[in-house]
Amino acid sequence: MRDYHIHTILSTGLFTVNEIVEFASRNGFDAIGICDNYRTNRVRSIQNIDLYLSTFRDYSIRVFRSVEIDFSIYSEIDNVFDENLNKLDYVLIENVEDMRYSGHPFWMLLSYLDKIKVPVGLSHNNIARNFSEKNIDDFIDVLESRQIFIEINTSDYYTLFGEYYFELSSDFFEKISKRNVPVSIGSDTREKLEDMLTVKKAYQFIEKMNLKENLKIFEEKL
Numbered sequence: 308m309r310d311y312h313i314h315t316i317l318s319t320g321l322f323t324v325n326e327i328v329e330f331a332s333r334n335g336f337d338a339i340g341i342c343d344n345y346r347t348n349r350v351r352s353i354q355n356i357d358l359y360l361s362t363f364r365d366y367s368i369r370v371f372r373s374v375e376i377d378f379s380i381y382s383e384i385d386n387v388f389d390e391n392l393n394k395l396d397y398v399l400i401e402n403v404e405d406m407r408y409s410g411h412p413f414w415m416l417l418s419y420l421d422k423i424k425v426p427v428g429l430s431h432n433n434i435a436r437n438f439s440e441k442n443i444d445d446f447i448d449v450l451e452s453r454q455i456f457i458e459i460n461t462s463d464y465y466t467l468f469g470e471y472y473f474e475l476s477s478d479f480f481e482k483i484s485k486r487n488v489p490v491s492i493g494s495d496t497r498e499k500l501e502d503m504l505t506v507k508k509a510y511q512f513i514e515k516m517n518l519k520e521n522l523k524i525f526e527e528k529l
């Protein structure tokens with residue numbers, strides 16, 4: 308089992324990497340991904356990638372190093388997409404095309420991605436709401452050609468009336484299960500280590516929607 312989206316005390320989380328690793332290894336995880344927020348005015352965030360990377364040690368399980376970028380008016384976007392991001396294992400981008408969080412449009416993101424050589428993906432995006440029926444096939448074409456991954460996020464925070472954003476976007480996942488679009492999974496754990504266990508729901512969804520190959524595409528890039 309893996310969880311590719313966890314925050315630490317350096318951003319919005321309450322635990323250190325050591326505490327997270329200890330919980331993870333006791334609960335059947337063979338790898339995890341740390342994704343602290345990077346240079347956003349919306350929440351506490353890290354400001355310097357080198358300093359951030361220097362806080363990591365050797366751990367008993369594999370620990371991927373990532374950050375989450377707030378693609379909205381709350382970040383100084385031009386200062387966020389720098390070459391330092393290429394020192395990470397992958398990069399998560401939140402609030403893309405999401406009006407409720409003052410997010411910038413997807414097309415704008417594409418122009419910034421030319422600089423980034425590591426895998427990039429959209430975290431907890433409510434695709435069914437943010438991308439209309441009309442443009443969904445064009446969106447999928449771009450995801451496939453640019454190899455942008457989509458995260459299945461199992462945080463309670465990203466639900467509507469008790470349904471996860473990914474469940475509400477089943478039609479989209481049905482379409483990408485037949486395409487070479489990478490898929491990732493993440494709990495977005497911050498306050499409770501037990502939240503990491505919710506990724507089991509993402510694995511169930513992957514099973515149900517035939518997304519195993521899509522997860523594999525993501526994992527083979529790491």
Ligand SMILES: [Zn+2]
Nearest residue numbers: 312314375495
């Ligand atoms: Zn997050």
